[in-house]
Amino acid sequence: MSRPSRRTGREWPNLLVIFYTLAGWPCGIWMLTRPEIWLNALGVLLTAHALVYSAYLIHDCAHQAIFSAKSGNDRLGVLMTWLNGACLASYSRLKKKHLRHHSERVDVVTFDYRAALRGTPAWVRRGVLALEWAYLPAVELLMRGMVVAAPFSFGTAADRVRVVLLLAVRVAFFTALAFISLKAVLLYALAYLLFLHVLRFMDAFQHTYEVYASRSLEAAAPDPRRDLRYEYENTYSNLVAERCWWLNVLVLNFSYHNAHHVRPSVPWYRLPTLHRSLYGEKDAQVIRCRELLASYHRHRVSRVLAENYGTVSASGNRAGGFLGAVGVSFLTAV
Numbered sequence: 654m655s656r657p658s659r660r661t662g663r664e665w666p667n668l669l670v671i672f673y674t675l676a677g678w679p680c681g682i683w684m685l686t687r688p689e690i691w692l693n694a695l696g697v698l699l700t701a702h703a704l705v706y707s708a709y710l711i712h713d714c715a716h717q718a719i720f721s722a723k724s725g726n727d728r729l730g731v732l733m734t735w736l737n738g739a740c741l742a743s744y745s746r747l748k749k750k751h752l753r754h755h756s757e758r759v760d761v762v763t764f765d766y767r768a769a770l771r772g773t774p775a776w777v778r779r780g781v782l783a784l785e786w787a788y789l790p791a792v793e794l795l796m797r798g799m800v801v802a803a804p805f806s807f808g809t810a811a812d813r814v815r816v817v818l819l820l821a822v823r824v825a826f827f828t829a830l831a832f833i834s835l836k837a838v839l840l841y842a843l844a845y846l847l848f849l850h851v852l853r854f855m856d857a858f859q860h861t862y863e864v865y866a867s868r869s870l871e872a873a874a875p876d877p878r879r880d881l882r883y884e885y886e887n888t889y890s891n892l893v894a895e896r897c898w899w900l901n902v903l904v905l906n907f908s909y910h911n912a913h914h915v916r917p918s919v920p921w922y923r924l925p926t927l928h929r930s931l932y933g934e935k936d937a938q939v940i941r942c943r944e945l946l947a948s949y950h951r952h953r954v955s956r957v958l959a960e961n962y963g964t965v966s967a968s969g970n971r972a973g974g975f976l977g978a979v980g981v982s983f984l985t986a987v
């Protein structure tokens with residue numbers, strides 16, 4: 654296994670994924686504008702998947718797992734934020750927030766949506782819960798809305814100008830797309846919702862960490878007892894499939910999460926090998942996605958205001974009591 658300092662970003666798996674993402678996004682949007690329904694359906698799936706890959710490329714760039722140079726990873730990471738809209742947040746804050754998740758073994762949130770919802774009128778909470786019941790990711794949309802609103806509450810003048818300019822660019826893009834095809838804009842919204850569901854499903858069941866809410870990314874979370882054993886026992890590898898390895902590539906091997914936490918700078922395409930070398934063929938922290946789908950459905954409302962992520966059983970229906978996380982995406986940093 655080569656060391657991160659030897660990576661150039663020119664390894665064929667990286668080149669293939671970067672090309673697929675950069676080509677798939679505009680190609681998918683073009684399909685959305687076409688009159689053929691079958692092209693529209695393929696366009697929704699392709700656009701959503703390109704957005705998923707753009708997010709996980711940002712994740713690998715934050716860990717310097719694509720290029721050896723920090724500048725190369727940062728440039729690619731920023732480019733990917735433009736595809737999925739995460740550019741409205743500061744890339745440096747996105748990266749700092751996620752790296753704290755690794756170093757302090759907590760889920761760091763810079764906007765405590767639970768506290769915010771509890772402070773709103775009851776009809777607002779009921780509205781959010783109703784949307785979540787209908788499989789509309791209201792919390793994720795709320796988090797992204799706060800990214801836009803935050804600079805106007807406690808940011809600097811430069812932060813406000815930056816958000817306004819970036820928002821204007823994105824509004825102009827989708828306005829131009831609407832002139833070409835209003836249907837394409839609506840279908841893009843559907844693709845974006847699918848993208849959010851994929852990310853939140855993967856995020857929901859990878860940890861039973863504590864949540865640490867802090868707007869300041871410099872304030873250290875308390876409790877030094879979160880050691881390596883705590884990290885392993887509260888991290889789960891939600892594999893899409895164990896034998897059909899290529900299915901995990903659909904989420905850029907983000908599902909090999911325990912292995913990723915052991916060596917965060919290992920590139921996505923080497924995680925299956927690392928996982929097998931660390932855990933062999935069987936590991937107690939592996940929970941397959943098909944076991945988690947029922948929990949994702951059953952607890953889609955209760956997890957929104959739950960105080961913790963629930964528990965994972967040692968045997969039987971292991972995922973039954975696993976409520977999962979909400980609002981912990983590495984793409985949002987207020």
